[in-house]
Amino acid sequence: MLNPTYPIKTPRLLLRPFTMDDLDELHSFHSRPDVVRYLPWDARTYDGTRAALETKLGQAALSAENGTFNIAVELRETGALIGDIFLFWRSPEHRQGEIGFAFHPDYHGQGLAFEASREILRLGFDDLGLHRIYGRCDARNDASARLMERLGMRREAHLVENELFKGEWGDELIYAMLQREWTPAA
Incomplete structure (x- = not known):
């Protein structure tokens, strides 16, 4: 079970549960085609963002019954x-998790996604005791691939045309890190 004390503080960020007050700001990037280009949903309407946010409200703790941990990243x-x-939490038996992220483009290139993702890796490895955490991205998503490499994740696979994604066959990259490879002070 993962039920951290909030807010989780990093040098520049607060990681915290979502609230309904986040609706407008969440919609400001969930509604952008450039943000969702490589995500499994289309640009969201305001009502679609509200529905997604309502789901996120119950995802601030992680358990075998609730396999999704989803929190807000706030600039301190x-x-x-x-x-x-x-x-x-993809497999409690095999202690495997998957990381994912979406950030507002106005904040790209500042190392903020790296800072937040490092904290999620720490929670997964140190607090939840996962053995392996992996991330997946469309092979055309250079920014996500670079982020996972910068996090110290190794590229394990390049799957060729493995899924029909938004109407076209797409390649997928898989990156992963084992608990023994995790270096919290990096």
Whole structure:
């Protein structure tokens, strides 16, 4: 079970549960075609964002029954909601999880997704005791691939045309890290 004390503080960020007050800021990037280009949903309407947010409200703790941990990434300096980060508990038996993220483009290139993702890896390895955490991305999503490499995850696979994604066959990259490879002070 993963039920952290909130907010989780990093040097520049607060990681916290979503609230309904996040609706407008979440919609500001979930509604953008450039943000969702490589995500499994289309640009969301306001009502679609509200429905997604209502689901996120119950995902601030992780258990075998609730296999999705999804929290808000807030910029400490301004209080702006800048990202949406996930840890899926894919296999309690094999102690495997999957990381995922979506960040507002206005905050790209500043190392903020890296900072938030490092904390999610820490929670997965140190607090939940996962053996392996992996991430997947469309092979055309250079930014996500670079982020996972920067996190120290190794590229394990390049799957060729493995899924029909938004109307076209797409390649997928899989990156992973084992608990013994995790270095918290990096």
